[in-house]
Amino acid sequence: xxQASIDTEWWGDLLEAHCDDGSTTLAIKVLCCGGSTxxxxxxxxxxxxxxxxxxxIWNPERLWFSEAELTALADRLGHPVKQIQAHI
Numbered sequence: 865x866x867q868a869s870i871d872t873e874w875w876g877d878l879l880e881a882h883c884d885d886g887s888t889t890l891a892i893k894v895l896c897c898g899g900s901t902x903x904x905x906x907x908x909x910x911x912x913x914x915x916x917x918x919x920x921i922w923n924p925e926r927l928w929f930s931e932a933e934l935t936a937l938a939d940r941l942g943h944p945v946k947q948i949q950a951h952i
Contacts, residue, residue, distance in 0.1 A: 868896035890914060911948040
């Protein structure tokens with residue numbers, strides 16, 4: 865990919881359209897260079913994830929899980945996990 869910055873308004877509109885049309889793929893064509901990629905392959909300046917489910921913890925006593933805890937969770941689920949902190 866060309867590594868150009870993508871306008872966040874364009875990204876937001878694209879993400880909303882992707883969700884609304886029931887798309888089962890994250891494949892996109894970027895405006896900057898017309899290249900084909902996927903939403904989860906873009907380099908984000910903030911933590912971002914795309915998933916079929918989430919485990920949400922509200923008002924935790926601490927900020928982050930350790931790498932060992934994430935590895936144990938991934939092993940139990942049988943799939944890699946990614947920790948994303950959100951302030952809602």
